[in-house]
Amino acid sequence: MAKKNGPKRCYSFGARGADGDAKQKALLGGKGANLAEMSAMGLPVPPGFTITTETCAEYLTAGRRLPAGLMAEVGRLVKRLEEDAGKRFGGDPPLLLSVRSGAAVSMPGMMDTILNLGLNDEGVEVLAAASDVRFAYDAYRRLINMFGTVVKGVAHEHFEAAFDRIKKRHRVTRDHQVPAAGMKQLCRAYAKVYARHVGAPFPQEPMAQLQQAIEAVFESWNKPSAVTYRAINEITGLTGTAVNVQTMVFGNLGPDSGTGVAFTRNPATGEDLLYGEFLVNAQGEDVVAGIRTPQPLTALADWNPAVAAELAGIRKKLERHFRDMQDVEFTIERGKLFMLQTRTGKRTGAAAVRMAVEMSEQRLINRKEALLRVPAKDVTQLLLPSFAPRDKERAQLVARGLPASPGAASGKLAFTAAEAVARAAHGEQVLLVRKDTSPEDVDGMHHAAGILTSTGGMTSHAAVVARGWGKCCVAGAKDVEIDAAKGTVRIGEHVLGRDSVLSLDGTTGEVFVGGLKTVQPEGISGHFATLMGWADKHARLKVQANADTPADARRARQLGATGVGLCRTEHMFFGDKRISAMRQMIVAETPAQRAKALRKLLPFQRRDFVGILTEMAGLPVTIRLLDPPLHEFLPHSRTAQAAVAGQLGLPSRLLQRRVASLEESNPMLGHRGCRLAISYPEILRMQVTAIAEATIACRRKKIDARPEIMIPLVSAQRELHLLRAMAAETMATVKKAEGYRGKLHIPVGTMIEIPRAALTADSIAAEADFFSFGTNDLTQLTFGFSRDDIGSFLPRYLEEGILDRDPFQSIDQHGVGEMVRTAVERGRSVKKKLRMGVCGEHGGEPRSIGFFHEIGLDYVSCSPFRVPVARLAAAQAALR
């Protein structure tokens, strides 16, 4: 039905089949493409058509004007819908239409749906005559409400307040208890609300309604909340949203009607059972918006066994067809089932893992597909925090809601998104506490430690968004009364304010008063272990962990780390006795004094190393020599300096002078890393002595200790040359002093974290047994961004699209990545088999891991918690 000389802008679907199919997501949006696909599969889809995403782009680039001819084409297609339904848009019997947005990527943030288009003051009477007065006016008030809020931006409260007045007048508390007369009054009240806030009466012309609704959908593409959502979820490259115009079917035509949402498997656990909720005598928005609390789908068979059976069949058909778990919306109009939408469903990490493994076992997909299907970052959720059972027993359980998104979190209470953002920015751990959430709240939800809502179900906005992030959420906790204006929460007799603390268990839905300690899950088992096993078979990149203590090392090993890629030694100097010796070392005025203080530190270091090497027996442990500037070990307030001076037996003045002499304008670029070892060779000698002695001690206990020494912040080959020689000399001295006769080969490598080191990697390689890319510092220096200071400008950079993503979270492949790639090539041009890895934050981030695989690194090292993510990402990189 395209115009002869232009692009095809509208694609029909319905009982006659469809113009499009599921592959056309970019053009038709996910919803539109799947409606077409379902039509083609013969599923009962109410007929309609999709206006393409390209039309949206045309609209936006042409100064927000619909392309010429579009509405004429829409008119022709509406005519076809009229013919199919035997009804008339704005006529008798009245054809009603819905308008929904639908981009290529599902964005739960964009909810700009308008139902019941086509009704007006006249049509509602016709509809009432054809069906039921209450139903007709209920439909009309919904249209005015949605059109008012979505198209014209009238605040929902104004409609809500009018509804409350009507309910009060009729002495009822719930929407469905309002009688037909009340609904008529409500429509008049809504029309007044509309006219007052819009400054014009509600449009009576159906095609005008439709046109404005289409425009509103297009407009919603650039709403700040949608933009933020795309930014947070790193969604780029889309041209716009499609618009789905579809014949209305009604779930609110009486007790034999209803509406619901379903997942073909449980999206929280992955269990292979139909999962979802429905509401009798309701429209879809009632389920999604969480205004009424629905019944589980397990109750569907009791209400209408035929529909339940049909839905079960559709579930099988959909999974066989789409080979993935589907998230569907359906409506039963007077006993007849209609499928309104299907899409691949969002799921928790645990569910993704279980589904992938089970679908593979069910031969729906193969193992490679299974591995690729689980978003690597989501497997962290399987290691999400929970509360210790003992703590929970003792804690005061005050409410129960739905287990909307697993995990556990405690925090103070924030009542608006803005408040959550602001307080989180000040370092507070807050829970966002809301009656329900909407796209406007996305930013606040992102910054909160957890989310608690008093209304809404498992598929409410809050629940869907939180699950997507693996963030703890308890939804629909009805006993929680929130007064956002006052900033209080009442739960039974408890009245809580902004500074009160609640604890949420998103896995059970429990709400506790007070803070609870969270515990991390141990280990990997069940489907998770199966998937990780498959992953390790396919991965080429090895995964190591960053671990500074024996406990970290043990945990890393449990999570599958094949070594310690970064053991930071500085954290070892902060213990009580250690910090004092460390400070003596720093204030020392002669090498001899410094050496004396270092001798005190030596036994501590040795013990730490023995512990870590023992835990990692048989696996490499890469120990980085002292890295931070020395002033980090000294107190900065005058009073603390006085106290420390007392402990050290020094005049305060002297300590103050030393602190002052160590101050730097730009510590990131100052006297740290290997520059310290060059200024104070005693420090390097002590650390290398501790490593060598620890290794000998382990080996004498038959522990296969495999330490490696890593020199940080190298910028010139001769730094490494000098320090490597010093380390070798020290090791030889220890070996001799210990009378050790075994081989004591401890490789010495370097971090590549300074641009100059990357550029001169060929000359540096000559001195190095391995390279470990410190992509945090490399990012700081390549961009000239101080990670501590980017808060003042980076958010704007992301908003403006100057950068696609935060380069500290995911490696900047174009700039920093180019530098890494260059270093890899130059390093290997000298030593073909030079071992190379990454030990920055990026080592645990899937997109970055894909890049590291591609450029030929040997390993990544990340925090223990992210080791499973990295293992899966490494496998996916190899499979792609």
Add this chain to the structure above:
Amino acid sequence: MAKKNGPKRCYSFGARGADGDAKQKALLGGKGANLAEMSAMGLPVPPGFTITTETCAEYLTAGRRLPAGLMAEVGRLVKRLEEDAGKRFGGDPPLLLSVRSGAAVSMPGMMDTILNLGLNDEGVEVLAAASDVRFAYDAYRRLINMFGTVVKGVAHEHFEAAFDRIKKRHRVTRDHQVPAAGMKQLCRAYAKVYARHVGAPFPQEPMAQLQQAIEAVFESWNKPSAVTYRAINEITGLTGTAVNVQTMVFGNLGPDSGTGVAFTRNPATGEDLLYGEFLVNAQGEDVVAGIRTPQPLTALADWNPAVAAELAGIRKKLERHFRDMQDVEFTIERGKLFMLQTRTGKRTGAAAVRMAVEMSEQRLINRKEALLRVPAKDVTQLLLPSFAPRDKERAQLVARGLPASPGAASGKLAFTAAEAVARAAHGEQVLLVRKDTSPEDVDGMHHAAGILTSTGGMTSHAAVVARGWGKCCVAGAKDVEIDAAKGTVRIGEHVLGRDSVLSLDGTTGEVFVGGLKTVQPEGISGHFATLMGWADKHARLKVQANADTPADARRARQLGATGVGLCRTEHMFFGDKRISAMRQMIVAETPAQRAKALRKLLPFQRRDFVGILTEMAGLPVTIRLLDPPLHEFLPHSRTAQAAVAGQLGLPSRLLQRRVASLEESNPMLGHRGCRLAISYPEILRMQVTAIAEATIACRRKKIDARPEIMIPLVSAQRELHLLRAMAAETMATVKKAEGYRGKLHIPVGTMIEIPRAALTADSIAAEADFFSFGTNDLTQLTFGFSRDDIGSFLPRYLEEGILDRDPFQSIDQHGVGEMVRTAVERGRSVKKKLRMGVCGEHGGEPRSIGFFHEIGLDYVSCSPFRVPVARLAAAQAALR
């Protein structure tokens, strides 16, 4: 005379001709090669031989042992000298020898000369019998003294004290007044001093003396002072020093003997006349060490016209032969002239320029040679500071010394090299005040603003070293009595301490009490203008200047700048009214408030730009938009904040909060450069408005204003894209508002100073009309070195040879340079003719300029004062 199976280690020279020649400087050292050359030219050179620099390297690498067979060969050559002279080494008549060091590059720091070798208790009597008792014992005491200090490291004071006692005993004040008996006593006294401090008697065996002297010369190669001198002067790649063993001739054999040093042209002014000094009845060390003040060579003809005429002839011959100004040492022994040494003479920048031009006019050299002969950095000396004549008239002249090195300087007084280093490190401007200087003082001399000595001549150590650096020096100011122990200087009735201030005029030799304002010379004229004209004909690189004010711009233009390559706008905000508006802008809480404050700044900016554009009419002026972080404009102390808050009419608390919110951990990597313009587009709009309005105002006055806009700190193409669009929009707005009908094309370019910008220069080039490399920041980021913080480790890096030179002074070609080269290639891969230059400190440094020429930049921009340096360096780069 080489050993059959080894390298030739000794090269003879003298009346019989020579084994070597002037080309063998690397092997024979400069002194040895030139002695050979002079011998071959038939000049009267006392015979001798040179032990090669390779032998020095052999000695040093073989654990400080002379190669086997060396001393045997030396013995054979001494025999030949005995035969030539008809004397015996340690016999009768006694042959005496001198030993001098001599590396490939002249190092005035290494003065380890020993004279009169071969004398002992017996030989001195023989010599006395053959000549004169006083002469013989004078020669012997000199040997003991030099051997003691140079070979055995006995402090000179011990000998000095013994001499003072003898002079007192004989009631004389000057050395030459001591009678023969006194000299005998002195020898006994020196022998005791020697034995007491060395722990062994003075060696009586002549060959043992010779061997130890040779070893001492080799040892001196690695003396800290020599190492420091090489480091400061960037002398690398040498293997060691040669040793010159030569038959002694004596300038102290009576009133018909004498010694002197001469330059074939005046080394301070370049005048084409023999220039130098001599002392009657003295040895060479008396001239060089500045212990006695010599007579000018103009007096030579009065004393011995024949010698004067011979020397004049030798001068011509030397210049024709070496085609450069020579620095010679000579001795007249009983009326006969001997040439002891020749080498290319050091000269001031002014002298270098004049000589180059005049030698070219005299056809000694061609113009290209003339251009290559002047060390580019030395031409700054022609623009050296001086005191304003008016100020000098009013100032208190307290002493006069020799104008040893031109320029002018004021400072407090430092009495030791160490003190000068320490106080300079704390930011004090100090003058180093010494009786005389020695190689140990080199570091202190380098750190002092100027040097004042109370003894010594134009060729004293202090004078030679200071001239080499273009540092102001007044030498031999006899009325200045220095008590280094007490830290006081007495000049007539003035007693001055460490915190007193003196002013030195190195061009006149005047010393003033108190500080004087220095003034910079204006313009370029005479020989200098001639040379600069030749330079501009050969240079390919254009030279622009960094200038922030109309006065700077005018000066830059006078010095030959062909544009302003960097006009920093931030300095324009520090004026009294401006800083207040600037602060209002910074504390503004809304864009409207900010815009209001910016409107106040606009007229100031416009006026500045009109001024600079007018001065540079017809030449480009590259204006960099605001670069530093905003906190630089706010006060940091609480009291200053309170005062400013008062001025701004704000609560102190608010200002404190704003200051605190702007604080950064690493300001160098923070919210600055174009990041400011992205956060606060109003700032960019104000600046671009001022530029556009200033341009229009100029053009309406028929002034050919050629501004260019430069965006700093770009790291991503989209930054530039956004800001360029904003600038274009602003220019269009101004053009319209002004009703300007002419073309208003103002190019918009970017600084490349962030590694990422260099790496992604291809994509950035698409948005840029030009690139200007900010090599200061690029060096900071490529090395991860904060220029403000390197003081704590960079000196060590240079000492240890980890870096060859300070990368902020001369560009690191291997790392930073590689980055620049990459950016040039990538930028030009997109825009073949993209204009590119440098506006960092390196733009005025000759070695860096050579590199920038080589990689194909179009221009360099440097401080006005360095423009002539850059013009010459650009020509030299093109000629090499």
